Amino acid sequence: MTGPAEPARRPGRARPGGRRSGRRGGDSGTREAILAAARARFGDLGYDRTTIRGIAADAGVDAALVHHFYGSKERLFVAAMRLPVNPLEILDAALAPGARDEDRGLGEHLLRTVLGVWDITEMRATFLGILRSATTSEQAAAMLREFATGTVLNRIAQVAQQAAPDGSGDAEYRAALVASQVLGLALTRYVLELGALKRVSADDLAAAIGPTLDRYLSGDVR
C-alpha cells in the first residue's frame, strides 16, 4: 500500500488513557503503531464501538493523521486485519455501472465476483482464518458480524431496497438471506470441501445459485 506524503502533525494533546503524540520512527513506525492500536481496540470493543479517535489516542497520534492515512474506519479495519482486499471496494466495483454483462442476472454476477476472489489461494486462506475465528470465539464472531453488517451487508441491503422498492423495510433481511447462501457456499466448497461443489467451475456454480440471490434480493421472501 502506498500512502500519500506525510502531513504536518497536529499539535499533540494529552488524552485520558492515551499517550501524547510524539516522534516515532517515521511513517512506517507510526502506521504500525496505529494498526496495532486498531487491532487491540477492534478485538476488545468490536467494530461498532471502536472509534478512530480512540485508536489515535492509544497510538499517541492525532485522529486527523489516522484519517489521513486510512480515510475511514472500514479501510483501517481492512488494513489492521491484514485483509488482502477490501470486500466493500470489490462489491462496489461489481455494482458499478457497466460491470455486469447484460445477459447475466445480478445474483449470478455477484457470485462470480465472490468466487473469483475466493478461488485465489491467498484470499481464501485469509477468509478461512476469519471464519475459523468466528466459529471459535464469540468476540471474533461479533467483530465479523458488525464489520459485515456495517459495510457489505449494508451495501447489499441498498441494492435490495432499489430492486424491491415495495419491500417495506425488509432490505436488511434480504441482505442477510443473501449472506446465508454465499457464506454457506464458502463453508461447503472450501471448508468441508464437498466433492460435488469442488468439482464444479465457479461459472457453473454462479449460474446454478445466482437465481437464489436474485429471489432473495427482489423476489417473494414472505
Added chain:
Amino acid sequence: MTGPAEPARRPGRARPGGRRSGRRGGDSGTREAILAAARARFGDLGYDRTTIRGIAADAGVDAALVHHFYGSKERLFVAAMRLPVNPLEILDAALAPGARDEDRGLGEHLLRTVLGVWDITEMRATFLGILRSATTSEQAAAMLREFATGTVLNRIAQVAQQAAPDGSGDAEYRAALVASQVLGLALTRYVLELGALKRVSADDLAAAIGPTLDRYLSGDVR
C-alpha cells in the same frame, strides 16, 4: 439409550493389532470401550475408512457384539460423537409418508425440520461444536464430510433423484447445493448471529428459503 439384553459372546479370537475379547465390567464397560475405540478410529482414519471390525478389535470384543449394540456404523458414529440425535433418523422421519403438510413444499418442510432441531439449545450446542472442529481441523472436516456424504447427503441425493428423474446423475450436486444453503443458514443465524435472521421465526425462515431447496432438488440448476 436402552440397549437390548446382552447376547452370548462369540469366542474371542486374536486379531492382528487387536486384543483378545475378554471379560469387562459388564455391558456399560463394554459399551464404553467400544465407543472409546470408535472415537479414536473415526478421528484417526475418518468415517469412510473406519470399520466396525477394526473398532471391535481395538475394543477387544467381537464385531458381532458391536453390531448387536449399535446396529450400523452410522449409529455407532452418532453414539461415539455423543450426538443428541441421529441426523439420518430425523431426516428419514421427515421424509416418511404423511409427515409433510400437503400445502407446504418439500424444501420448506425440510427446513422446518432442521430449524426445529437446531432451535433446541442442546442440539445447537452440539452442532456448533462440530462446525467449530470442522473449521479448525482438516481431519475433523474430512470426518464430517464423509459422515454427512455417507448418510444425510446420500439420502437427499436419493430424494433429488426421485424428484428430478431426468437429472442424469447430478443428484449428488443437487444435494450439495442444498447443504450449502442449509449450513449457511446455520452459520449466519447461530454463529454470526445476524440480527435479521435471529429475529425471524423458524416458520418464516422456512417459507422464505424453502423454494431455494425445492429448486436445488428438482429445478433447473444448469
